[in-house]
Amino acid sequence: MEIAAGAELTAKKPRRISLWRGGMLVTSLVIALPVLVIIGSLFGDYSPAWEHLIETVLGDYVVNSLLLMLGVGAGTLLLGVSAAWLTAMCDFPGRRFFSWALLLPMAMPAYIIAYTYTGMLDYAGPVQSLLRDTFGWRYGDYWFPEIRSLGGAVCMLSLVLYPYTYLLVRVAFQEQSTAVLEASRSLGKTLPATFFRVALPLARPAIAAGVSLALMETLADYGTVSYFGVSAFTTGIFRTWYGLGELQTAAQLAAFLMLFVFILFILERQSRRRLRFYRTGTRQPPRRIVLRGWRAITAAGLASAILIAGFLLPASQLTVWVLQDPLRAAEPAFLQLAGNSFLLAAIAAACCLLLALFLGYGKRLFPGFAQTTANGVVSMGYAVPGTVIAVGVLIPFTWFDNVVDGWLRQTMGVSSGLLLSGTLGALVFAYVVRFLSVSLQTVESGLARIRPSIDESARSLGYAPLSLLQRIHIPMLRGSLLTALLLVFVDVLKELPTTLILRPFNFNTLAVRAHELASDERLADAALPALAIVLIGLLPVILLTRNLASDNAAS
Amino acid sequence: MTPQLDVNHVSVRFGDVTAVDSASITLNKGEIGCLLGPSGCGKTTLLRAIAGFEAISEGRISVRGRVLSTPGMQVSPEQRRVGMVFQDFALFPHLDVSANVGFGLRHLKRRERETRVRRLLTMVSLEDCAGAWPHELSGGQQQRVALARALAPGPEILLLDEPFSSLDSELRTQLASEVRDLLKADSVTAILVTHDQHEAFAMADQVSLLHNGHIDQTDAPYNLYHRPANAFVAEFIGGGSLIDVTVNADGELNDSLGVLDMESRSFAPEQRLRLLIRPDDIEYDESSTIELRVVDRAFRGANFLYELLLPDGQHVPCLAPSHIAANRGSLLPVRFNLQHVVIFNGEHQVFT
Numbered sequence: 001m002e003i004a005a006g007a008e009l010t011a012k013k014p015r016r017i018s019l020w021r022g023g024m025l026v027t028s029l030v031i032a033l034p035v036l037v038i039i040g041s042l043f044g045d046y047s048p049a050w051e052h053l054i055e056t057v058l059g060d061y062v063v064n065s066l067l068l069m070l071g072v073g074a075g076t077l078l079l080g081v082s083a084a085w086l087t088a089m090c091d092f093p094g095r096r097f098f099s100w101a102l103l104l105p106m107a108m109p110a111y112i113i114a115y116t117y118t119g120m121l122d123y124a125g126p127v128q129s130l131l132r133d134t135f136g137w138r139y140g141d142y143w144f145p146e147i148r149s150l151g152g153a154v155c156m157l158s159l160v161l162y163p164y165t166y167l168l169v170r171v172a173f174q175e176q177s178t179a180v181l182e183a184s185r186s187l188g189k190t191l192p193a194t195f196f197r198v199a200l201p202l203a204r205p206a207i208a209a210g211v212s213l214a215l216m217e218t219l220a221d222y223g224t225v226s227y228f229g230v231s232a233f234t235t236g237i238f239r240t241w242y243g244l245g246e247l248q249t250a251a252q253l254a255a256f257l258m259l260f261v262f263i264l265f266i267l268e269r270q271s272r273r274r275l276r277f278y279r280t281g282t283r284q285p286p287r288r289i290v291l292r293g294w295r296a297i298t299a300a301g302l303a304s305a306i307l308i309a310g311f312l313l314p315a316s317q318l319t320v321w322v323l324q325d326p327l328r329a330a331e332p333a334f335l336q337l338a339g340n341s342f343l344l345a346a347i348a349a350a351c352c353l354l355l356a357l358f359l360g361y362g363k364r365l366f367p368g369f370a371q372t373t374a375n376g377v378v379s380m381g382y383a384v385p386g387t388v389i390a391v392g393v394l395i396p397f398t399w400f401d402n403v404v405d406g407w408l409r410q411t412m413g414v415s416s417g418l419l420l421s422g423t424l425g426a427l428v429f430a431y432v433v434r435f436l437s438v439s440l441q442t443v444e445s446g447l448a449r450i451r452p453s454i455d456e457s458a459r460s461l462g463y464a465p466l467s468l469l470q471r472i473h474i475p476m477l478r479g480s481l482l483t484a485l486l487l488v489f490v491d492v493l494k495e496l497p498t499t500l501i502l503r504p505f506n507f508n509t510l511a512v513r514a515h516e517l518a519s520d521e522r523l524a525d526a527a528l529p530a531l532a533i534v535l536i537g538l539l540p541v542i543l544l545t546r547n548l549a550s551d552n553a554a555s
Numbered sequence: 556m557t558p559q560l561d562v563n564h565v566s567v568r569f570g571d572v573t574a575v576d577s578a579s580i581t582l583n584k585g586e587i588g589c590l591l592g593p594s595g596c597g598k599t600t601l602l603r604a605i606a607g608f609e610a611i612s613e614g615r616i617s618v619r620g621r622v623l624s625t626p627g628m629q630v631s632p633e634q635r636r637v638g639m640v641f642q643d644f645a646l647f648p649h650l651d652v653s654a655n656v657g658f659g660l661r662h663l664k665r666r667e668r669e670t671r672v673r674r675l676l677t678m679v680s681l682e683d684c685a686g687a688w689p690h691e692l693s694g695g696q697q698q699r700v701a702l703a704r705a706l707a708p709g710p711e712i713l714l715l716d717e718p719f720s721s722l723d724s725e726l727r728t729q730l731a732s733e734v735r736d737l738l739k740a741d742s743v744t745a746i747l748v749t750h751d752q753h754e755a756f757a758m759a760d761q762v763s764l765l766h767n768g769h770i771d772q773t774d775a776p777y778n779l780y781h782r783p784a785n786a787f788v789a790e791f792i793g794g795g796s797l798i799d800v801t802v803n804a805d806g807e808l809n810d811s812l813g814v815l816d817m818e819s820r821s822f823a824p825e826q827r828l829r830l831l832i833r834p835d836d837i838e839y840d841e842s843s844t845i846e847l848r849v850v851d852r853a854f855r856g857a858n859f860l861y862e863l864l865l866p867d868g869q870h871v872p873c874l875a876p877s878h879i880a881a882n883r884g885s886l887l888p889v890r891f892n893l894q895h896v897v898i899f900n901g902e903h904q905v906f907t
Contacts (some may be wrong), residue, residue: 459661
């Protein structure tokens with residue numbers, strides 16, 4: 001009898017595996033759909049609008065996007081590497097504070113820092129007013145750099161994106177062994193020579209990975225370039241869809257943008273793979289170089305300058321604007337906005353978490369080629385700009401709505417209107433496509449820390465795989481699961497272009513409202529939703545700094 | 556009597572690689588078996604097949620007559636009533652010691668569960684650690700918690716996967732015999748996997764030596780050492796050197812190294828044989844006429860392990876008391892003690 005029971009069990013098992021595997025494949029296919037639609041658009045018809053685009057703006061899009069990448073690449077490299085070197089390898093007053101505080105600009109979305117600096121630096125802003133009052137100048141008497149320009153966009157993006165480089169390079173510096181650096185010194189190289197000939201080359205993969213991440217964000221940026229009036233791919237896609245009503249052409253533009261993204265994606269993946277080979281081994285962290293006198297002052301000054309420019313100054317300006325009319329925070333209009341944002345972000349974060357558990361756990365339970373591929377496809381999502389995903393969602397959803405509507409009109413004479421497009425469902429779906437990779441990565445790395453013998457011992461003690469998930473994995477993963485929820489929640493809250501394109505009519509979020517108000521030159525009014533986003537954006541940064549601190553304590 | 560465990564001609568294949576090749580083991584109730592062998596020999600794979608973590612390609616595994624694995628059918632691990640102690644112990648870090656031990660007892664009522672957990676913790680002398688967390692325990696304590704946890708549901712067989720390998724080497728043999736006493740007291744049937752023969756000898760009633768997925772010999776520890784089935788077993792257990800010799804019809808070795816025991820054997824003149832020379836088969840003897848040159852020596856505290864050169868160029872080991880200190884290159888007078896020597900006929904066959 002017991003044998004029969006066993007036989008039944010094995011008969012059931014393959015079905016369960018194929019059900020799970022099928023589910024994973026379908027999920028990854030659905031997640032990949034928007035990108036596939038975008039790539040597929042390249043093989044569709046090219047409308048006459050293309051001629052117009054090529055003659056007028058396409059050159060601008062390419063050149064401006066390339067210049068942006070070049071500028072932000074150089075900016076994040078310079079800021080990120082110097083900040084990482086100072087806090088990881090040197091010792092100066094305030095080093096501990098700066099090593100986490102330099103992550104704060106991550107909380108500041110680029111479009112928000114752009115409005116803030118514009119408010120401070122444009123003609124009517126406090127800086128130019130002060131100059132005019134002091135020197136008695138009038139308009140046209142003096143030259144002042146125009147913040148709303150390509151150069152301005154490069155500065156803004158570099159100021160908030162350098163933490164990607166900083167984080168990765170800092171770890172790379174810390175993992176270099178003292179012995180390697182001391183060997184270089186004992187071979188007669190001076191300290192600067194050691195930095196350029198040994199430490200920097202060893203950190204190269206980390207630098208490449210960090211800069212590629214920053215550049216992916218640069219390509220994905222819509223808010224900053226649109227506010228500064230810089231013609232880049234994202235603004236082009238938006239204008240082609242919204243202004244010209246050419247969805248197909250917008251998708252084809254998006255496909256070209258994807259080409260840039262794809263190159264960066266490959267670069268980042270390869271750099272990460274090479275990171276492993278560049279580890280010099282020993283767990284002994286490098287001995288810090290103690291800076292004294294003017295060197296210490298320069299180091300502390302540099303770190304403060306980065307921190308002030310990237311976070312403290314814009315955050316204070318936002319606070320000042322909010323404090324001019326603090327009661328606005330209690331108004332129903334604002335509460336409605338915040339409620340919308342929180343609801344959307346919470347739903348998207350929960351969806352991402354459930355799917356990430358399903359995918360991550362499936363790969364662990366039934367490892368195989370199909371599962372690895374499925375998760376690999378999903379994890380590409382973070383590289384795809386929100387504008388691209390939004391267009392990729394819009395096309396199939398509108399098509400579906402039209403087909404259903406047409407069929408209903410023909411057969412029953414009624415119109416179904418919009419079923420998918422223009423709903424919150426479409427918006428949440430787009431968020432899941434973009435951010436599922438974030439939660440999947442967190443869940444997978446959490447699962448990877450649980451040794452397989454833990455699973456096996458629970459099974460030999462009489463627990464089937466699903467009760468294992470409930471009794472062992474979820475309790476052990478609690479930290480990772482909360483992190484995954486929080487990361488997606490904050491990312492959704494900050495996301496601008498996806499929301500702008502896909503939101504239901506008259507549905508507003510904090511990010512969209514901040515953008516609209518700023519575009520209407522109502523910067524002080526935009527400050528409240530912007531500050532709310534920044535404050536919530538601080539949560540994952542705090543989480544990150546705590547991890548960083550515990551890493552430091554461990555080593 | 557139905558054996559407690561019956562592994563019947565089991566093979567495990569991964570693609571083209573045969574990890575376990577037609578292995579058979581039988582254990583009666585209360586017996587402790589051991590899978591011994593170098594790393595990569597397939598011993599852990601066989602253990603995991605018994606636990607239900609690997610599917611088998613041939614043969615049958617049954618416990619007390621209940622079939623657990625055939626090539627077409629596999630009872631899942633949670634249904635097997637097979638306990639396992641893992642190499643890294645795999646204690647659940649989010650549960651305290653008593654919750655770990657009670658993890659496999661969810662079918663019991665709370666009161667019964669508590670009683671059983673307490674009994675097991677007493678058995679492994681950890682009654683004071685019931686509320687402790689795994690990370691607060693020493694390696695040896697964690698190992699005993701893992702043992703108690705695996706024994707708690709009363710498994711029909713207990714599997715131990717290199718259970719002592721993450722502990723200090725001094726502790727190992729002592730713990731192995733402690734665990735043996737514990738299992739014997741409860742007449743638990745168990746299988747231990749190890750690459751350390753001292754551990755195997757300290758714990759097991761019968762040892763199966765695996766080599767390239769194949770069980771070369773299953774026997775009591777004494778027999779493995781003194782009656783190895785082939786050259787691999789002979790060299791793996793106890794060490795020593797295999798040398799080629801020529802004997803005459805009276806059993807006299809070339810270069811008058813010594814005389815083999817005839818017992819019931821007979822040798823042809825000029826017959827070529829292989830001998831397994833253990834370090835204690837060659838003794839220091841001041842009065843001996845055989846003097847061999849010292850090639851190398853290692854100080855072992857109580858004795859010296861010499862490597863000596865035979866006239867025909869082969870090397871042999873020799874264990875001499877530590878006050879016999881001969882330098883490299885000097886001559887050492889020795890006597891060949893060949894009563895128990897293992898003789899091979901050709902490459903692998905034991906000469907009888």
